[in-house]
Amino acid sequence: MTDALVSIETDARGVATLKLNRPEKHNALSGEMIDQLHYAARALAADDAVRVVVLAAEGRSFCAGGDLRWMEAQINADGATRAAEARKLADMLEALNALSKPLIGRVHGNAFGGGVGMACVCDVAIGASGAKFGLTETKLGLIPATIGPHVVARMGEARARRVFMSSRLFDAREAVELGMLARAVAPDDLDAAVEAEVSPYLACAPGAVAEAKALVRMLGGSVTQENRDASIDALVRRWESPEAGEGVAAFFEKRRPDWAG
Numbered sequence: 134m135t136d137a138l139v140s141i142e143t144d145a146r147g148v149a150t151l152k153l154n155r156p157e158k159h160n161a162l163s164g165e166m167i168d169q170l171h172y173a174a175r176a177l178a179a180d181d182a183v184r185v186v187v188l189a190a191e192g193r194s195f196c197a198g199g200d201l202r203w204m205e206a207q208i209n210a211d212g213a214t215r216a217a218e219a220r221k222l223a224d225m226l227e228a229l230n231a232l233s234k235p236l237i238g239r240v241h242g243n244a245f246g247g248g249v250g251m252a253c254v255c256d257v258a259i260g261a262s263g264a265k266f267g268l269t270e271t272k273l274g275l276i277p278a279t280i281g282p283h284v285v286a287r288m289g290e291a292r293a294r295r296v297f298m299s300s301r302l303f304d305a306r307e308a309v310e311l312g313m314l315a316r317a318v319a320p321d322d323l324d325a326a327v328e329a330e331v332s333p334y335l336a337c338a339p340g341a342v343a344e345a346k347a348l349v350r351m352l353g354g355s356v357t358q359e360n361r362d363a364s365i366d367a368l369v370r371r372w373e374s375p376e377a378g379e380g381v382a383a384f385f386e387k388r389r390p391d392w393a394g
Contacts, residue, residue: 140152141176143183147182147335149180150187152190153166154191160195162200163200170225185203188229193243194248195251196364198244199247205381207219218363233343235342239327239358249261254283260305261309273377278365278368286354287313287314289312293311
């Protein structure tokens with residue numbers, strides 16, 4: 134499958150590369166891109182020829198998070214529309230999280246907000262050493278809500294608290310410490326590091342891999358529907374807040390929000 138926002142290419146071994154393809158917007162997640170990613174996850178799950186999936190991206194950035202125009206539209210929407218849009222993102226992330234094939238993240242560049250969430254639904258994410266990361270929503274008066282269950286599941290509560298609320302940026306070394314990345318390598322070594330994660334699966338029984346992944350998610354207390362619903366409710370409430378309106382308006386007006394010191 135290839136289109137303007139998402140592409141899938143599968144090699145002769147059954148290794149599929151699912152690529153974010155909105156480089157001019159730093160692969161920010163618009164509503165349309167979220168829909169396409171969800172469709173791609175379902176297509177990959179249903180394709181018996183696919184053994185492993187690599188999540189990658191075009192351009193300088195891995196994923197800049199939510200598209201700001203999309204977020205601005207949510208502030209101006211009614212509650213039902215906000216909830217529906219948040220659920221689209223939650224369902225897409227869960228489709229990737231629950232994908233029956235191993236999902237290996239190739240995080241070659243910066244990842245913020247939803248981009249951190251995308252890395253956290255991978256079974257293994259390998260990052261380039263020069264990349265920067267951050268849960269930057271609170272700078273806009275928003276919260277990392279819909280991605281929150283996956284971020285906390287990956288990092289654990291104690292480590293997530295280091296970066297979840299402050300919007301501070303962190304480097305690839307700290308991303309490894311936080312559990313978001315398995316390894317950070319030099320950019321020139323990234324493809325080899327990803328291949329080292331991919332190739333062992335090609336000697337494994339695909340059905341056994343799928344069942345083992347389902348089992349480890351169950352034993353680890355995987356993200357629940359209750360948690361996803363709570364995160365959506367929290368985001369809808371936050372979108373309705375004066376801080377969210379001020380934060381997003383300040384961003385587009387290229388000024389400091391009124392709470393900034």
